[in-house]
Amino acid sequence: MANSISSTGTDSFVGTARSRVDGPAKVTGLAKYAGEFTAADLAHGYVVSGGIAKGRITAIDTAAAEAVPGVVKVFTHENRPRTAWLDYNYQDAVAPPGSPFRALYDDKILYSGQPVALVVAEDFDTARYAASLIKVAYEVEEPLTDVERQREFGYVPPMKRAGIKPPPEPWGDAEGAFASAPVQLRNDYTLAVEHHNPMEPHASTVVWEGDGRITVYDKIQGVSNSQGYIAGVFGMDKDKVRVLNPYLGGGFGLGLRPQYQLFLAVMAARELERSVRVVLTRDQMFTMSYRPDVRQTISLGSDEEGKLLSLRHEALSGTSRFEDYQEVVVNWSAILYGGCENVALDYRLTQIDTFTPSDMRAPGAVTGVFALEIAMDELAYATKQDPIALRLKNYTDRDPTEGKPFGSKSLRACYEQGAELFGWSERNPEPRSMRDGKELVGWGMATGVWEALMQKSSAQATLTADGKLVVGNSTGDIGTGTYTILTQIAADALGLPMEDVTTKLGDTDLAEAPVAGGSWTAASSGTAVMKACRKIAADVFAMARAMDDSPLANVDLERVVFTGGRIEVAGDPSRSVSLVEAMAAAGVDKVEATESAGPDAGHAKEFASYTHSAIFAEVKIDEELGQVRLTRIVSAIAAGKIINPKTARSQILGGVVMGIGSALEEESMLDHAVGRFMNHNLGEYHVPVNADIHDIDVIFVEEEDKANPMGVKGLGEIGIVGTAAAIANAVYHATGKRIRDLPITIDKIIG
């Protein structure tokens, strides 16, 4: 089998469905999250959020709060301690270009909900009560938060964000080809602003160690990012700052950048020289980043048969006044259909008075592909053909944005297998043609695509004399199953049972690794763990061969296999040494290795790497009353090797459910007059509940890829991409009503 981890050539664990190794800890409450760690003499901080979107603080009265027994200190911009001066010091590992937000920095208000004070008290309730007594007076300026009204100020970002490919230069003559195309479609698309809303609110617990060191439990998708931020902002040596986050209750990208509660907790702990915890409220989770407001226009020109002659995709994205947040929105059109000879892609920003948007699960792709894949459905109808046939007609085996073939692309198989399982061939393409009782039935499909990435990452492994292995690095398991898959990989690499392997993550004392994001963790940390384990294998093998009368004498490493805790001569199990025996004979109590892995530059030079999917959706709609029920989804995924089909399926299910929310429910509603998101709680910001979710089937199609040694492509984002378009297309098929503005709520169905 290709890409096996085990030296036996057949993996015992990798590729098999395994329950989460961290599952028991999570369901029994043993797993602790950032806001649950405690310390002796812990003080509690409560954030006071500002009420205006633009202007300045003219007065802030903290006297009543300070007079409350139990209040330790109230921090505002007037008494905050000095921190670093330069923007550079505030720029975390994934920051976009610009001046990162600084909490309590001065009297200026940059967005609604901005923290204006931190009340620190002996207990949470006192801090919260005292916070309610703080009076802030403002000089209010009119905020501008409507992206459409800021269109005229759109600009191409002068500084590019690291890791975000700007649109390629146009090729051909997209405008001219569109004008002369027999079939012309040009439409605008919008996706509502969404907030990440992980179940776990953001929290930081800073433990004051008393010797110049702090230990920080921070809600973050990669502890090294928080550590670097703290070191930069507070001028601390990294070795005095240990950051841990063993578990994350959902991040979805909001946990990539250190958020303001971390700054506030560290600031207060340093100033008070005691341990401090700051936990945000659910409402305050709406005072940070969000999926940006992007206005898109797609122009498709084709021949009568639907072969694309012109493809234009333009996007205008809102960003803050202080950072140029960028994501890949328009490139996907060319990556999927760039065989077309006339392509023009345009991506601009415009500034509004909100916080900086951020990565949110499949950032840019959720936005761009939703618009593109609705447009393709419209083209299928305009050219009277099956939507899959239209996509195959415009299928490309090369990524024209990079001028390279795909290392692997099994999207055809996704279409075929997804359609087969869904029963697509039974579809009557005529809108409003299918019914079930009072309800109209709609079937729609769409394509999904996401980058297959790898980041430089290291990992460590320690085999102890009792035959137990510990592996790990500093990246986070953000609920994806990283603990589990790294355990599988390590167990197979050294031929150990999974029970003998422990994976540790989320601690800056462990080998350095990047934030968990971009769907790169399986490839990056997985390869590093595999290499560290292989190094241990080689070291222990050397010990085994050096034993007196070793059964492995004169045998090379290539000729042995590691299995069942032993090293055996391949094909001759009678000649073997256990790992424990070898270490005992060598007189060592442990064998350690730290290895790093990074992307294969040679492969990347030759090939483009992406994951793909085909999504099929069924909706049932009571047209008179506008109620949409999503009854069925089939998501067929091509993502290279699947390490654990069980956690992998869960990843896709989560992505699909989030896509359903995007299609039908999620919407952060801005009141432009006051520049504030108003439905800032989970009662009024709707995400899917059980009643909204019915059958979801996930297919992983076979795909062999060579971008990394394991052939892994990553699964964190691909499940969401395209899902909303498939649902919107199903709504069209059911009703004949083309809705290009998500979410598709009752008012749009009956409107």
Add this chain to the structure above:
Amino acid sequence: MNRFDYVRPTTVEEAVRAIGSAANARFIAGGTNLVDLMKYNVERPERLVDITRLPLEAIEERDGGLGIGALVTNATVAYDDRIKSRYPLLSSAILAGASGQLRNAATTGGNLLQRTRCYYFYDDAMPCNKRDPGTGCQAIGGVNRIHAIFGTSDTCIATHPSDMCVALSALNATVRVTGPAGERIIPLGEFHRLPGDEPQRDTTLAADEIVLSVDLPDEDFGAHHTYLKLRDRLSYAFALVSVAAVMKRDGDTITEARFALGGVAHKPWRNAEAESSLKGKPATRETFEAAADIVIRQAQPQSENGFKVELARRAIIRGLSQAAAGTPQSQSDKRIA
């Protein structure tokens, strides 16, 4: 959340005294709404009077109907055999709301007194005449797709969020209350009030009065009832529009019909003219359309909730159709009957 003192009386008389002796006291039972409001600094009571020890936890036969004690939980009402058989509309409406956990904690009296879900009311950084009288209404002209289309004033466009009360309204329930001046009976339709120029007052209950029970009249609608709720997801969301309808028929002729709307006004919305228009008419779509048209003639939508007018019209028609056909909406099967 402010600091408050707390008392826990064991008799109604003590409770009434306790609420009257502090300037800003609140009763607390299930706390499913009040505690939230306290966390948001919307309610800042000086005293909480915990009434969970009062003897108001029974559902009793009363004048041929049923009296539901103020402390009976929503879940107990919804699953009570007498309620299910004699007032299935009430059971259905309760089950259309909140979640199992909330219904286990929330009480009948608390449900009557729950406060609006207007975003601005909950956000103490925003002006709100209901929360802080005289500060203004930012919802007018703001984010108001969930707001009222009937009975609004230029100071408030909030809605009453209850499902239960919509059914109680259609059932002509009464609320039995007591206070220093003694017991009195308030028809459900007069219990909640329109905002007018006093939007801070949700009800006609005096500050020192307590709800004892909600009483249901002796009336049988058989299968001719429904609670139809339309919302932004299929469960656990407040109504954009809901309809509670009851009907009596003699053959094809409607002899009596009543219906109330939820999610569209500061109180469960009834329209006497529309209801009487149904009397003596055949139970046909045309009849229902005519009644619905009478109702929506009074609609005054806001900047973002114009769709509610047409949605209300269609919901009335469907709700009356369901009631007429004896096919009440199921709250577990989300297909609309």
